[in-house]
Amino acid sequence: MENLAWLNELLADNRIFTPQTIAYYWDGLVVTTQLVFLSLVAGLVLAIPLAIGRSSNRRWISLPIYVYTYVFRGTPLLIQLYIIYYGVVFFDGIQQTFLWPILREAFYPALIAFTLNTAAYTTEIFRGAIKATPRGEIEAAKAYGMSQGLMMRRIVLPSAFRRALPAYGNEVIFMLHASAIASVVTLMDLTGAARFVYARFYAPFEAFLFAAAIYLCLTFAILYFFRYLEKRLLAHLKPQGGN
Template sequence: MNLSLILDVLPLLADGMILTAKLTTVSIILGAFIALPLSLMRTSSTVFLFVPVLVYTFVFRGTPLLVQLFLVYYGAGQIDWIRSSAAWVILREPFWCALIAFSLNHAAYTTEILRGGIRAVPFGDVEAAKALGMSYALRTRRVVLPAAIRLALPAYANEVVLMLKASSLASTITLMELTGSARKIVAQTFSPYEVFISAALIYLGITLVISHVFAKFERHLAKHQQRNSQTGNSRLAEMTATIRRPRLPGSVSR
């Protein structure tokens, strides 16, 4: 193994790394925006709301991402009305096709992750919000979603890492992201071992950054939850002490 070649290849993969980070970041953001309302529909008891979302998540989680990518990139061009519409301006570009496929796939998994978080919110918290007169929109925004996101965060962090690794499939539709750039350099240097080790090191570095960010965010939420719990316990202790305080003789009750 040529260590110097590994170090020399790392700067050559910079452009591919930037494209990988861009594709992954935008896919995650779009997927999260799509998944947020779909997760609420998925937990609804109305058939017309949760059944379409159930079918959507089943299809996208039950088929390979590579097949979905090929259907968007190659399949869209086979439909005449798409080729003659304004959508063809977007669907003929490999970057936008990869972004659409990755966003829809990520949204399907994120929807199910958030659904699990929403289902795990304590029933008493929801009932307390109803007792306070909160509307559905208000208690969803103030009670349900914050607790659900906190509960679903570890699983969502894993999904983000998986999305990063899945972005390597974009090289199959001529995108020169990190894996595509590595394959191009391999064709020039005939050194696949060193080049792909360099690419793997970059993937590991990005994964380390993602894991560190989510771990720090989880610790922040845990501190916030612990602080609120301590405040609630202290208030409860004060109320209990007040209730149990003995009444002095001759005192007038209020």
């Protein structure tokens, strides 16, 4: 009980964890969840056709995709966020278009940067999984007379998704952790809420430790979700108990 004395004093003092500051953390959690979820969904939608094109033997298709993934995987996400957030104002006439009310908000440039970044990583993850498709499955599909598109949709992509699941789970966790940099462009996400509480009460330990605990809970939830998916989708690969 003596080890929890500092926590009891903190709660009794009630300086930091007031209903107002908890509301700041809640709003930051909502922004973080929206940013990560939307960027992952949009990135996955982009990555699937890009991975198929990246696996193509035609260089005029695969080479531009390779350059895109190389650039976004080879540069820091923070730099990409700065370029998109601050660089959009340098396009001539952008402030007179219908896009300006959207792009001037910090959330949407951050969403664009995160989407392009995770799409690049996810493309390479799925490209490797597509390349690892057993040749016997492809030959069996051709023997059944499947077209290239039908074979990709019915055989290659489902098989590749199962193989890519562990690596993609790591990418999801990486994007959750990387979302902490969104606060540098004035976005009030979870880390931004912790910075606000720190600046107001000058209590960095409590403010950031609470945010870290929330990130940790989200990480465990993601790990549990992907382990559940792996258990369901890869159950046929587990050895059956013998007599």
